[in-house]
Amino acid sequence: MTRKMRGNMFTTSESIEPAIDTNYDLYFGPAHPGSGNFGVKLKVDGEVITSARADPGYLHRGFEKLMEYRIPLQNAVLSDRLCVLEPLNWNLVHAEAVDELMGVEPPERAKYIRVIMAELSRIQSHMIWYGVFCIGTGFESGFKIAFGYRDYILDIFELITGGRVYPAGYICPGGVRRDLPEGAEERILETLKKAEEMIRFEEMENPTLLSRSKGVGVLKSEDAIRLGATGPVIRASGIAMDVRRDDPYEVYDKLDFEVPVRTEGDAYARYLIGIEEMKQSVKIVRQAIDKLPAGEVIVPELRKPKLNTKIPEGEVYVRNEIARGEAAIHMVSNGSKYPYRVKVRGPDFLHMIPLLEHLLEGAQIADVPAIYWSLNICPADMDR
Amino acid sequence: MEVVVEERIVKDIKANLNIAGEVKRSRRILITLEKEDLLKVSEWIKGRGFEHLSAISVVDWLEAGIYEITYHVWSQEDKILITLKTSINRQKAVIDSVISVWDRSAGIHERELHELFGVNFEGNPDLVPLFLEDWEGPPPFRKDFNWREYTGEKYYDQENEREHVYYE
Incomplete structure (x- = not known):
């Protein structure tokens, strides 16, 4: 359209081709309100993106190195900060890695509390996902409503862990830091009703979301595995991969839940997967509260953590399913009180670099936010 | 716990590639190999269903003078995680890239490790810096990199009274 307008305005003869270069670079982020601390350099021809290059590093704090200088007690707190949107899930990955290295088996009650907290964290993380996906596609009410409902779950976190967003290492090596306070179970069950209200709202057919996300950013299943997709992204592309079911940890093998799968692979399918997963999480929390046994919540030798507890020599690779996909920690110890090496595998490392670059190629500029936020990043x- | 499938896979690898593996526990297999065998084993296990490369990790053993590189690969078919472990000389840190086997999911992990540890992955065309912008120092995750000294020299001013605390 630009080419034609310019031609009519500035040239007299039809035969002269206007000297307009429609190729240009466009920087999406890092100050874009929807991008987070992350940028994508786009090469654009007219309205179509010809190539995309992710530009990470704005949040590189060197956690892996930091953890080499701290004892597990401090690292449990540090692991909160691995992802702002779901600190409890990262707490859990770290705690499991240390548990396995130290050969500690947390008490049964602690395992159930861990699952309850992880699933509540997943629900609130999926609410954020829905919220930012809405604001990315121009449906601002959805954003406000989602963040409003999320606060009910943050209230529960405050009640149990003391922190609304960061639990400060609530899920720690050996179990959990404290038992549930009085009446917490009832409060959680009430909050689940609120979460279900939110799910009903999300399920309402929404023309704004539908028109912006249907058929946009299609990820084929063969590409999904090649580009390292996990979590809701790969499940929206037809592969039923879920660490909770395939490689069960904590008490997930004793709980009954389904792994939702869709085959379309577009942004809309990913959004529907998100809703379905919230429903499953609600179901898991209900069962876990129902089965919650009595007893200790932390192994006695770790109840009062000593500062010079040695981590036995060894190497573990612990995988968890967090809201965004597969999270893992590779921890190596040489027998000192600090871990010798910690490698953190975040799902977004793959979703935001190879996968996003692949999906953006050939997409329209207007579809960038829809694709970007549909990846739950x-x-x-x-x-x- | 049953480890029937795990043992069968280890036996298959032994029969086909003559490389010993070890069942660590249910769903976990560890294979220690020479770096020359890496591509051969990778291709074989990929063909066997180990399609999802979960992570690549490097451990810097300063005293032994080696980098231990581990590849964690998941099979959705068998629900088993294989860890391939190999070691290279940390002074001459060169290893074959597995980008031909696991494509871009391997490429991005290698790019990160090249930046943080200085490992050269031969055959990976895209090893440009990832997180660190305008970084001039040595690879920062090496055990012999003294970050305290480096940041002191590079980012703080010894003349400045308020920054003395970083030199004490």
Whole structure:
């Protein structure tokens, strides 16, 4: 359209081709309100993106190196910060890695509390996902409503862990820091009703979201595995991969839940997967509260953590399913009180670099926010 | 716990590639190999269903003078995680890239490790810096990199009274 307008306005003869270069560079982020601390350099021809190059590093804090200088007690607190949107899930990955290295088996009650907290964290993370996906596609009410409902879950976190967003290492090596306070179970069950209200709202057919996301950013299943997709992204592309079911940890093998799968692979399918997963999480929390056994919540030898507890020599690779996909920690110890090496594998490291670059190629500029936010991304666990 | 499938895979690898593996526990297999065998084993296990490369990690053993590189690969078919472990000389840190096997999911991990540890992955065309902008120092995750000294020299002013604390 630009080419034609310019031609009519400035040239007299039809035969003269206007000297307009329609190729240009466009920088999406890092100050874009929707991008987070992350940028994508786009090469654009007219309205179509010819190539995309991710530009990470704005949140690189060197967690892996920091953890080499701290004892597990401090690292449990540090692991909160791996992802702002779901600190409890990262707490859990770290705690499991240390548990396995130290050969500690947390008490049954602690395992159930861990699952309850992880699933509540997943629900609130999916609410953020829905919220930012809405604001990315121009449906601002959805954003406000989602963040409003999320606060009910943050209230629960405050009640149990003391922190609304950061639990400060609530899920720690050996179990959890404190038992549930009185009446917490009832409060959680009430909050689940609120979460279900939110799910009903999300399920309402929404023309804005539908028109912006249907058929946009299609990820084929063969590409999904090649580009390292996990979590809701790969499940929206037809592969039923879920660490909770395939490689069960904590008490997930005793709980009954489904792994939702869709085959379309577009942004809309990913959004529908998000809704379905919230429903499953609600179901898991209900069961876990129902089955919650009595007893200790932390192994006795770790109840009062000593500062010079040695981590036995060894090497573990622990995988978890967090809201965004597969999270893992590779921890190596040489027998000192600090871990010798910690490698953190965040799902967004793959979602935001190879996968996003692949999806943006050939897309329209207007579809960038829809594609970007449909991946449920968080720059913090990519950069670490 | 049953480890029937795990043992069968280890036996298959032994029969086909003559490389010993070890069942660590249910769903976990560890294979220690020479770096020359890496591509051969990678291709074989990929063909066997280990399609999802979960992560690549490097451990810097300063005293032994080696980098230990581990590849964690998941098979959705068998629900098993294989860890391939190999070691290279940390002074001459060169290893074959597995980008031909696991494509871009391997490429991005290698790019990160090249930046943080200085490992050269031969065959990876895209090893440009990832997180660190305008970084001039040595690879920062090496154990012999003294970050305290480096940041002191590079980012703080010894003349400045308020920044003395960084030199004490």
